[in-house]
Every structure is written in structure tokens, then in C-alpha cells.
Amino acid sequence: MRILRSVRAQFTGWYLIVLAVLLALLSVGLYTFVSYTLRRNLDDGLIHRTEQLAGTRGLLQVVEEGRFEEALGELVAFYRSADDRYEVTATRALEPMIDEAWVDAALAGIPVFATVAADDGQVFRFHIRRLPPPASVPPPEDRPAPPRDAPREGEPPATVLVVGRPMDIVLSPLSALRATLLIAIPLTLLLSAGGGLFLARRALHPVDRMIETARDIEESDLAKRVDVATDDELGRLARTLNAMLERLEGAFRRQRQFTDDASHELRSPLSVIEAEATLALRRERTADDYRDALATIADEAAGMNRLIDQLLTLARADAGEDRAVREPVDLSEVARETIEAIRPVADERGVGMHVEDCAPVSVIGDSVRLKRLAVNLIDNAIRYTPSGGSVTASVVTEGETVLLTVADTGIGIAPEHLPHVFERFYRADAARQRGQGSGLGLSICRQIVEEHGGTIDVESAEGEGTRFLVRLPVT
Numbered sequence: 001m002r003i004l005r006s007v008r009a010q011f012t013g014w015y016l017i018v019l020a021v022l023l024a025l026l027s028v029g030l031y032t033f034v035s036y037t038l039r040r041n042l043d044d045g046l047i048h049r050t051e052q053l054a055g056t057r058g059l060l061q062v063v064e065e066g067r068f069e070e071a072l073g074e075l076v077a078f079y080r081s082a083d084d085r086y087e088v089t090a091t092r093a094l095e096p097m098i099d100e101a102w103v104d105a106a107l108a109g110i111p112v113f114a115t116v117a118a119d120d121g122q123v124f125r126f127h128i129r130r131l132p133p134p135a136s137v138p139p140p141e142d143r144p145a146p147p148r149d150a151p152r153e154g155e156p157p158a159t160v161l162v163v164g165r166p167m168d169i170v171l172s173p174l175s176a177l178r179a180t181l182l183i184a185i186p187l188t189l190l191l192s193a194g195g196g197l198f199l200a201r202r203a204l205h206p207v208d209r210m211i212e213t214a215r216d217i218e219e220s221d222l223a224k225r226v227d228v229a230t231d232d233e234l235g236r237l238a239r240t241l242n243a244m245l246e247r248l249e250g251a252f253r254r255q256r257q258f259t260d261d262a263s264h265e266l267r268s269p270l271s272v273i274e275a276e277a278t279l280a281l282r283r284e285r286t287a288d289d290y291r292d293a294l295a296t297i298a299d300e301a302a303g304m305n306r307l308i309d310q311l312l313t314l315a316r317a318d319a320g321e322d323r324a325v326r327e328p329v330d331l332s333e334v335a336r337e338t339i340e341a342i343r344p345v346a347d348e349r350g351v352g353m354h355v356e357d358c359a360p361v362s363v364i365g366d367s368v369r370l371k372r373l374a375v376n377l378i379d380n381a382i383r384y385t386p387s388g389g390s391v392t393a394s395v396v397t398e399g400e401t402v403l404l405t406v407a408d409t410g411i412g413i414a415p416e417h418l419p420h421v422f423e424r425f426y427r428a429d430a431a432r433q434r435g436q437g438s439g440l441g442l443s444i445c446r447q448i449v450e451e452h453g454g455t456i457d458v459e460s461a462e463g464e465g466t467r468f469l470v471r472l473p474v475t
Contacts, residue, residue, distance in 0.1 A: 007207075008200035015196045016189055023188060027181045034177055038170040039125075043113060046127035049074070050163050054131050060159060063089055075124060075164035078131075079103045080157045090162075097124065098162060106130050106160045115167065123167040131159040206234045210241060222249035254424075269300035276300075311440070328475055329367045331402055332358040332395040338374040339393055342382065350387030356394040361402050362475040365452045373448045376441040377406040377468050384466070385410035400474055401454075407467040413460040421458055422446040445470075 053059060053076070062068045063078055070076045077090035077098070086103060088094070097116040105112050105128075112128040206229070213226045222245055226238040280293040339353050346353045363370075374393070381391040389409040396403050413421060420426045425439040445468075449456040452472050460466035 008197060008204055011200045011204075012193060012196040016193055019192055020185075020189055023185050027185060031174070031177060031181065035170070035174055038173060042125055042165065042167070042170055043127070046113070046125065046163055046165060049165075050127050050129050050161055053161060053163065054129070059131075073166055075126075075162075077162040079160040079162065081107065082157055086160075094162065094164070097164075098126070098128070102126075102128050103160050103162075107158055116164075123171065124164040125167050125170075126162055126164040128160060128162050131161050133158070203234075206230070206238065210238060214241075217245070222252060266304060269304045272300045273297050326364055327367070328362045329365050329370055330360055331363050331370065331404060331472070332360050334367065334371050334374055335393045335395050335404065338371060338378055342375065342378055345379075346382050346391065349382060349385075351382050351385050352390035354390060354392040356392055358393075358395045359397075361395060361397050363402055363452070363472045364475050365472070369448045369451070373445050373470070374404070374406075376445050377470075380441055381406055381408035381410065381466070381468075384408070389465075397474065398471070401471045402474055404470040404472070405467060406470075407465060409465040412462040412464050412466055413458070414462055418458060418460060422456070 049071075056062075059068070060078070068076070075090070075094060077088055077094045079098075080087040080089075086100065097118060099114070102112040102114055107130055109130060112126075114126045114128065115123060116126060117123045206227075210226050213224055217224050225242045225245060229235070276293045276296045280290060285293075335358055336355055339355050343353050378391060378393060385391060385408045391406070391408045393407075394403075394405045396405075417426075422442050422445070424443040446456055449470055449472070454470060454472035456471075457469045458466065459469070
């Protein structure tokens with residue numbers, strides 16, 4: 001059944017099992033203690049009674065005269081050894097209940113306790129002991145003393161005293177205790193089951209609220225949060241779920257923004273390609289016109305190809321599928337090679353290229369990715385530096401880190417745009433007017449730097465230029 005698989009049912013079940021075991025152990029311990037105490041008290045009472053009778057003067061004479069009276073509910077008998085048999089004096093026939101072996105042991109000086117059930121079903125507890133011999137006058141010095149166990153002349157034979165009391169004073173309380181425990185334990189478990197279910201429902205009520213909130217949350221609406229009213233384990237769980245929901249909401253928001261921006265970036269070159277092809281096909285044109293149209297289409301297609309390549313790079317990095325190779329890489333060599341590779345582009349735009357402080361220094365990383373990092377930063381600097389400006393790259397060591405700096409004398413970035421330059425598809429208005437970038441280059445740079453355990457920062461002032469600072473751990 002579904003209710004038996006719920007946490008509150010399992011919690012209550014385990015709680016009842018533990019409680020039942022504890023109650024059983026407690027009941028057994030209590031019953032054993034009470035039984036031992038009652039039996040010990042009964043035996044102590046029997047010992048006290050036999051010592052009282054044994055110390056009574058003229059007890060045997062009182063018995064022989066028939067003037068001895070038992071206490072209420074008590075059984076008393078006297079066994080005397082005579083001619084290899086026992087003479088029994090008792091107000092009640094006890095021979096069927098008393099074993100002669102117990103009497104023999106008592107005659108030998110060994111007191112005996114025995115529990116016997118009578119024919120009517122009543123149970124008795126007996127204490128059997130030997131009475132001390134009466135005081136006598138010592139024999140004359142010229143006459144040897146008789147054996148220790150031999151009866152003296154005129155001395156009564158050895159006597160064994162038997163005192164018994166009914167076990168009702170023990171068995172009745174134990175029977176009542178058993179009945180009480182047999183009723184109290186199931187009743188306690190029943191009440192505990194109800195209390196356990198109530199407490200479990202109350203304790204797990206925040207979990208039910210979490211479940212309801214989770215059911216109401218949809219992919220299109222991740223703004224709901226779980227109420228946090230306590231500081232216990234459930235409160236920490238609720239805060240953890242809220243933090244997870246915030247991360248999911250941010251991820252979905254970035255995904256939607258990424259999709260919208262990618263669609264927008266792809267729509268623009270596709271519109272240009274469609275317009276150029278439509279105009280070229282609308283009427284007959286000269287070879288130069290067709291060549292210009294095809295050149296425009298080729299440029300837009302190349303831009304789309306670069307954009308798609310950047311999107312794939314970011315998607316693979318987000319999915320963790322694009323594993324970087326770890327090997328020693330000379331970052332100074334990477335910077336110099338990148339400068340030389342891009343110098344023709346800079347010369348075409350009239351931008352000067354300079355390399356400063358590029359002493360050999362190694363980092364652990366992927367040479368292909370690090371070269372792409374340098375290409376993106378230097379290409380970005382050239383793109384937004386007007387003719388006559390300059391781009392400078394340098395690599396220096398700062399303690400345990402390597403600092404790669406790419407600085408330009410370009411148009412700069414406004415202060416309000418600096419916190420967002422590494423976001424995907426983000427471009428300031430000035431950049432939109434001067435460049436045709438996709439807004440993904442710097443995002444890829446940050447992705448590469450973070451994969452290598454480093455940091456990337458930007459410093460800029462409008463009209464004065466921009467400087468990117470990349471710090472990577474030294475090998």
C-alpha cells in the first residue's frame with residue numbers, strides 16, 4: 001500500500017519497533033526485580049520465623065503438650081529421628097510435601113529452602129533446618145564424652161524444624177504485574193503509534209510544502225521559492241532547494257537569452273544574403289555587380305561560419321565535452337606568434353603592433369586554447385582601435401602567476417558597460433557602430449581562462465583605450 005511506503009509510516013514503524021523492544025526489556029527487568037524482591041522477602045521471613053522458633057525455650061515441650069499454635073496461614077512441623085525413621089509432629093499432614101532427603105540434609109547441618117505444590121494446587125515455600133540441642137550438664141572428667149552426633153542419656157533425639165508459608169504473597173502480585181504489563185504494553189504502543197503519526201506529520205509538514213511548491217514550479221516559471229521558517233535540517237534543505245532554484249532560473253534565463261541572441265545574430269547575415277541574392281536575380285546585371293553581390297554573400301557566410309563555430313565552442317564548454325589538453329606552454333611564444341599572425345590585419349587597418357616584456361615563461365594548459373585566447377583579445381583590440389592607434393601585448397611574471405596584458409589606444413568602454421563585457425552577445429553601442437563582432441569573443445576568453453584556473457579583468461576609459469589583464473598560474 002502507498003501509505004506504508006511513506007516516510008511518516010516508516011518513521012512511525014521504526015519508532016514503534018524500538019519502543020516495543022525497550023518496553024519488553026523494561027518489563028522483563030521489572031518483573032525479574034519484583035519477583036526476586038518478593039521471593040527474597042518471603043525467604044527472609046521464613047528465616048526469621050525459624051530463628052524465632054529455634055530460640056524459644058521449651059519449644060519441644062510445648063509441642064509435645066499440644067499447646068503449640070501456628071501463625072495464620074503458616075505450616076510448622078517437627079521431624080525427630082528415631083530408629084531409622086522420622087516421627088512427625090504437625091497440625092497438618094505435610095509428609096507428602098516434604099522430601100526426607102531435605103530432612104537428612106537439615107540434620108547434617110545444611111538448611112534447605114523448597115517450593116512445593118499441594119494437592120489442592122496451593123504452592124508453599126518451606127524452610128527446613130535443624131533445631132539446636134538443648135543445653136545440658138557436661139559429663140564428669142573421669143568419664144569420656146559421647147560422640148558429637150550421638151544422643152546423650154535423657155536427651156531428646158535430633159529435631160528438624162519445618163516452617164512453610166503459602167506463595168500467594170509472591171504469586172498474586174506477580175500475576176497482577178503480568179496482567180498489567182500485558183495490557184499496558186499494547187495500549188502504550190497503540191497510543192504511541194497515534195502520537196508518532198501525529199509528530200511525524202507535524203515534523204514532515206515542511207516537506208509537504210516543499211513538494212507542493214516543487215509541483216507548482218514549471219520550466220517557464222522558476223520564480224517560486226520554498227518557505228523557510230526554521231533553522232533545523234529541513235530549513236537548511238529548503239534553503240538549499242531555493243539556491244538550486246535560483247541557479248536553475250539563472251541558467252534558463254541565460255539559455256533563453258542565448259537562444260534569442262543567437263537567433264538575432266544569425267538573422268542579420270541571412271537577411272543580407274537573401275537581399276543580395278534577390279537583387280542579383282531580379283534583373284540582368286554586369287559581371288562586376290554579380291561579383292560584388294557574391295563577395296557580400298561570401299563575407300556574410302564567413303561571418304555566420306565564425307558565429308556558429310563560436311556557439312559550438314561555448315556549447316561544448318558548457319556541456320563539459322571540450323576537454324583541454326594539459327601540457328607546458330610558453331605563453332610568451334604564444335603572444336609573439338599571435339602578434340605576427342595578425343600583423344597583416346593590423347597593417348591593413350593602420351594599427352601599430354608592439355610586443356613588450358615577453359621573457360619565456362611556462363604555464364600548464366592547452367596551447368590551442370591559449371592561442372585562441374590571445375587571438376580573440378588582440379583581434380578585439382585591433383577591431384576597436386582607429387587608424388593610427390596601437391595595440392601592445394606583454395607577458396610578465398608576478399609571483400606565482402603569469403600576467404598577459406593586451407592594451408590598445410582605441411575608443412574605450414563606458415564604465416556602465418565594463419561589468420558586462422564578458423557576457424555572451426553583449427556589445428556596447430559604440431562597439432556596434434564600429435565593429436561587426438558577434439559579442440562572443442570575450443565570453444570565450446573568459447571560458448578559456450577559467451578552464452586554466454586563472455582570472456581575466458578589464459580596465460578602460462572612453463577615448464583613451466582598453467586593457468585586458470589575464471592571470472594564469474605559473475608552471
